[in-house]
Amino acid sequence: NAGVTQTPKFQVLKTGQSMTLQCAQDMNHEYMSWYRQDPGMGLRLIHYSVGAGITDQGEVPNGYNVSRSTTEDFPLRLLSAAPSQTSVYFCASSLGGYNEQFFGPGTRLTVL
Amino acid sequence: DQQVKQNSPSLSVQEGRISILNCDYTNSMFDYFLWYKKYPAEGPTFLISISSIKDKNEDGRFTVFLNKSAKHLSLHIVPSQPGDSAVYFCAAYTASKLTFGTGTRLQVTL
Numbered sequence: 001n002a003g004v005t006q007t008p009k010f011q012v013l014k015t016g017q018s019m020t021l022q023c024a025q026d027m028n029h030e031y032m033s034w035y036r037q038d039p040g041m042g043l044r045l046i047h048y049s050v051g052a053g054i055t056d057q058g059e060v061p062n063g064y065n066v067s068r069s070t071t072e073d074f075p076l077r078l079l080s081a082a083p084s085q086t087s088v089y090f091c092a093s094s095l096g097g098y099n100e101q102f103f104g105p106g107t108r109l110t111v112l
Numbered sequence: 113d114q115q116v117k118q119n120s121p122s123l124s125v126q127e128g129r130i131s132i133l134n135c136d137y138t139n140s141m142f143d144y145f146l147w148y149k150k151y152p153a154e155g156p157t158f159l160i161s162i163s164s165i166k167d168k169n170e171d172g173r174f175t176v177f178l179n180k181s182a183k184h185l186s187l188h189i190v191p192s193q194p195g196d197s198a199v200y201f202c203a204a205y206t207a208s209k210l211t212f213g214t215g216t217r218l219q220v221t222l
Contacts, residue, residue: 004155033210042116042201042214043156050208058209090155098144098205103155 001026006091006104013081013111021076021107023091031094032074033058033101034066036087043090049074050097081111115139116204118213125220131189133216135202138183142204142211147176147187150199150215159200160187192220 007022025032033048035058045058049068063085065077074093078085088108092101117136125131133147143164148156162169162176162185169176175188189196199215 031208035212040214042118043203043212045209045211048208056208059211092155097208097210098146098161100146100158100161101210103157105155106153 003027004091004093004102004104006089006107008107009105011107011109013078013109015081015083015111017081019078019081021078021089021091021109023074023076023104024072025074025093025102026072027093027102028071029093029095029102030071031097031099031101032068033092033097034064034074034076035090035092036060036085037090037106038087046076046089048097078109083111085109086111113138114214115142116202116211116213118200118202118216120216121214122217122219125192125218127194127220127222128191131187131192131196131218131220133187133189133200133202133218135185135187135213136183137185137204139204139206139211140183141206144205145176145178145185146203146205146210147174148201148203148212149196150201156201189218192218194220194222196220 034046035043047066091104094101146161147159150156
C-alpha cells in the first residue's frame, strides 16, 4: 500500500494564480482532511470530508475549495493564490475523524 | 482562540530519562485526544490516543494521562531515546474535527 500520497512536493506560484494540490489514499478510508502548517501555529484544519460527496469547512477554509467525487481522492484547490497561503500543506486520511490519521508527506507551497 | 495549547515550545531531556510533554485544552466537548510525532520534512505520525472516558492509556514506552477536571493531558516517554527527538503535537477531536496544538520540540541528548 502506498498510504497517502500528495503531489506536488514543492510549488511556487505567483499571486493570483490558481492550482490544485492532489491527495490520494489507497486504504479505503472514509475520512479525509487537509491541514496547513505554519511556524508557531501547529496544524490547522482547512477542509474535511466524511465520505464521497460530503465535504465541510474546517478552521481556515477561506481561499480554498475541495470536492470528494471518489473515496480515494481529495484535491484541494487554491482559487486565487495569495502570499498568506504560503505554507506546508498536509493531507490525511482515517477510518473516522477520531481514529488514527495517516498523513501524506506534505506539499511546500510558496506564493510570491 | 487557541482551544488546544502546548505552552512549552521546546524540551531537552537526557537519554534514558523521562520526557513529559504537556497539553491544555479549553473545549469541554472534546471527546478524544491524540498525540502525533513529526520529523522534519515528513508528515506527522500517530503515537497514542485516549478517550475522554479514560484517564490513562499505555503503549510500550508511551503513556498518555488525561485529567478532565483540569482540562490537561500529558505524554510520558520512558525511557527517552535519541530517536524520540522530534516535534510532538497533541490533538483533540469533537464533531468530526481534529484541533492541533502548536507543538513541542523534544530533544533527547546523549
